Amino acid sequence: MAEVKNKEARIGVFLCHCGTNIAGTIDIEAVKEYAKTIPNVVVADNYAYMCSTPGQNKIADAIKEHDLTGVVVAACTPRLHEPTFRNATAAGGLNPFRFEMANIRDQNSWVHMHQPEEATDKAKDAVRIAVAKASLLEDLVPKSVPVEKTAMVVGGGVGGMQAALDLANAGIKTYLIEKSPTIGGRMSQLDKTFPTLDCSQCILTPKMVDVYRNENIELLTYTEVEAVEGYIGNFDVTLRKKARGILTPAEAEARGIVGGGCTGCGDCATVCPVIKPNPFELGMAPRKAVYIYHPQVSPLIYTIDFDACVKCGLCVEACGEKKAVDLESKDEFMTVKIGTVILALGYDIYPIEKKFEWGYKNYDNVITSLEFERLICASGPTGGHLIRPSDGETPKKIAFVLCAGSRDNTSTGKPYCSRFCCMYSLKHAHQIIEKIPGAVPYIFYMDIRSFGKMYEEFYYRIQNEGAKFIRGRVANITEDPVTKNLHVNAEDTLLGRPVDMEVDMVVLAAATQPSAETEKTRRLFGVSCSQDGWLLEAHPKLNPCGTTTAGVYLAGVCQGPKDIPDTVAQAEGAASAASIPIHRGEVELEPYFAQCIEEKCAGCGLCVNQCPYSALSLVEKDGRKVMQVTEAKCKGCGTCGGFCPGGAIWMQHFATPQIVAQIDAFLLGGEQ
Numbered sequence: 001m002a003e004v005k006n007k008e009a010r011i012g013v014f015l016c017h018c019g020t021n022i023a024g025t026i027d028i029e030a031v032k033e034y035a036k037t038i039p040n041v042v043v044a045d046n047y048a049y050m051c052s053t054p055g056q057n058k059i060a061d062a063i064k065e066h067d068l069t070g071v072v073v074a075a076c077t078p079r080l081h082e083p084t085f086r087n088a089t090a091a092g093g094l095n096p097f098r099f100e101m102a103n104i105r106d107q108n109s110w111v112h113m114h115q116p117e118e119a120t121d122k123a124k125d126a127v128r129i130a131v132a133k134a135s136l137l138e139d140l141v142p143k144s145v146p147v148e149k150t151a152m153v154v155g156g157g158v159g160g161m162q163a164a165l166d167l168a169n170a171g172i173k174t175y176l177i178e179k180s181p182t183i184g185g186r187m188s189q190l191d192k193t194f195p196t197l198d199c200s201q202c203i204l205t206p207k208m209v210d211v212y213r214n215e216n217i218e219l220l221t222y223t224e225v226e227a228v229e230g231y232i233g234n235f236d237v238t239l240r241k242k243a244r245g246i247l248t249p250a251e252a253e254a255r256g257i258v259g260g261g262c263t264g265c266g267d268c269a270t271v272c273p274v275i276k277p278n279p280f281e282l283g284m285a286p287r288k289a290v291y292i293y294h295p296q297v298s299p300l301i302y303t304i305d306f307d308a309c310v311k312c313g314l315c316v317e318a319c320g321e322k323k324a325v326d327l328e329s330k331d332e333f334m335t336v337k338i339g340t341v342i343l344a345l346g347y348d349i350y351p352i353e354k355k356f357e358w359g360y361k362n363y364d365n366v367i368t369s370l371e372f373e374r375l376i377c378a379s380g381p382t383g384g385h386l387i388r389p390s391d392g393e394t395p396k397k398i399a400f401v402l403c404a405g406s407r408d409n410t411s412t413g414k415p416y417c418s419r420f421c422c423m424y425s426l427k428h429a430h431q432i433i434e435k436i437p438g439a440v441p442y443i444f445y446m447d448i449r450s451f452g453k454m455y456e457e458f459y460y461r462i463q464n465e466g467a468k469f470i471r472g473r474v475a476n477i478t479e480d481p482v483t484k485n486l487h488v489n490a491e492d493t494l495l496g497r498p499v500d501m502e503v504d505m506v507v508l509a510a511a512t513q514p515s516a517e518t519e520k521t522r523r524l525f526g527v528s529c530s531q532d533g534w535l536l537e538a539h540p541k542l543n544p545c546g547t548t549t550a551g552v553y554l555a556g557v558c559q560g561p562k563d564i565p566d567t568v569a570q571a572e573g574a575a576s577a578a579s580i581p582i583h584r585g586e587v588e589l590e591p592y593f594a595q596c597i598e599e600k601c602a603g604c605g606l607c608v609n610q611c612p613y614s615a616l617s618l619v620e621k622d623g624r625k626v627m628q629v630t631e632a633k634c635k636g637c638g639t640c641g642g643f644c645p646g647g648a649i650w651m652q653h654f655a656t657p658q659i660v661a662q663i664d665a666f667l668l669g670g671e672q
Helices: 028-035 053-066 078-091 105-109 116-134 158-169 200-213 249-254 267-271 314-322 369-376 421-435 455-465 518-525 564-584 606-610 639-643 656-667
Strands: 011-016 041-047 070-075 099-103 143-146 150-154 173-178 217-221 223-231 234-241 275-277 286-288 332-338 340-343 347-349 366-368 397-404 440-445 468-471 474-479 486-492 497-503 505-510 512-514 552-554 586-589 594-596 616-621 624-629 649-651
Touching: 011 028, 011 053, 011 116, 028 041, 028 116, 041 053, 053 070, 053 078, 070 078, 070 116, 078 099, 099 105, 099 116, 105 116, 116 656, 150 158, 150 332, 150 564, 158 173, 158 200, 158 217, 158 340, 158 564, 173 223, 200 217, 223 518, 234 340, 267 314, 340 518, 340 564, 366 369, 369 421, 369 505, 397 421, 397 486, 397 497, 421 440, 421 455, 421 505, 440 486, 468 486, 486 505, 552 564, 564 586, 594 624, 606 616, 606 639, 639 649
Parallel strands: 011 041, 011 070, 070 099, 150 173, 150 340, 173 217, 340 552, 366 505, 397 440, 397 505, 440 468
Antiparallel strands: 143 586, 223 234, 234 332, 275 286, 347 512, 474 486, 486 497, 594 649, 616 624
């Protein structure tokens, strides 16, 4: 890199047309000519696509030709192309952090597309402000930290399992954390998958076994993340292993019980006198206080529900010499060090009873789609025979209400599309036609969204099989108190007339929402979320698996509603991204972190409590307390600098003189 310290500022300004995104509104030539008049600017140029190879070459060549000390690119958002133009700056021989970007697309041409003159003036302001900062930029050098060669996946659904398998098969030791007693997630509750109609368990259970048997995966079920410390490459994660009350063979061996531990025989559950609703069957089947959710669980280890257990001791006697039951077991804590982590936290079903007009939990024969899955599933509480909850009869007319709580801008619904409801409702219609001769499904829909591979063909197939489609949102559902039949009231918007249809059963395709533990877990790992509560990716197009917290990645529905193929695809992408720092062995950190000017620091500690990333601490130096920054944890947000009463914090790349120069450039038009 060329040495430019103490040189007089020589700035190059480069304007991007971004096709017509910018040039269609802003007068690029006028901005370029204006830029040439700004103090310290020695060259101004423009190009149709500055991010392309010819555009980047213009920047690199101009740096060499004009001996530039700083570069300003007026284009799109730094979130999209800051790394691109940093590389172009470095290719010209300058330190890459002597580059500043002016966003004249998102913050200008897009929002002022019908005001070209005003947009052009605003672009001139943006360029002038960027030049003011670029004139004061300094060389910065990124730092590297070593990366622990282990990874963690939080969530044991199909996305989490796929990510864990990919990491493990790449030779990386991986902790797979699941809060439930078994892995499998939502997919294990499904009967079939669309559009191929594969048996869900037939696809999923081999993968569950692969996870359990993989030597590089340490599977920790019935375990939750309790605390997180550290940063990319060096996370210290404290885990709570909830009291299971049943010893695994390995745990029994560790206690000196030869040949002991749970074998999954179920003798304990047979004698247990306590009966509770099984949450896996959504309360439609019972389980004992000592239980497994279903016969295909992995690992096949029973669990005691200590909230229900009366500690009668019958299970201890039934277990006999295996000595697997420990009624006095307590929660245990363990801390593991990991390099990167993938969050695959899944989703919950929106509590559709909030939409009282559809009668869920008030009318026996109004059920959700997930309850339908369990009723129609061969391993479900009815052995795959669809029955009406009110009387056990087989329904012949079944109404499906799509977008139940989704695409709903009322205060009680969710404004987003849950994406897979249309397709699984078509699958349900097929299952009814297939299993119940003479039965007719009626599908009330707003639009059918069949965007995936072979989805549209599946839609036509269900139409040809005899499903009836009624385009209109259901206003309300009422019940005949004698027959328990239901009246679905809607408007058929294609025929333009109201509909009052009597049916035997109604299935609500309820919306999805972030899982209950999403909020707690995201805060532990410092991950942002959207206004809907879904975890926020670093960039929706260019980095959909990453987050703004280095070393933390996303897989599956916790990032937003998606079907199984998209979940698995994202899990594979997240595993690939999470493995890169581990394989490299070290990771380079952005040099945008705070620095303490120790002679000014009074050791008051105000900044320590304000830091949202726990990057600051007070240490003893030369007989007095001063603030110290853990650079790897600092994100350069500037919160500490804003609170420091003594001005003792220097924010690299966002230093006070640079910010003041920008303000001057804006308010005074560059005049000092």
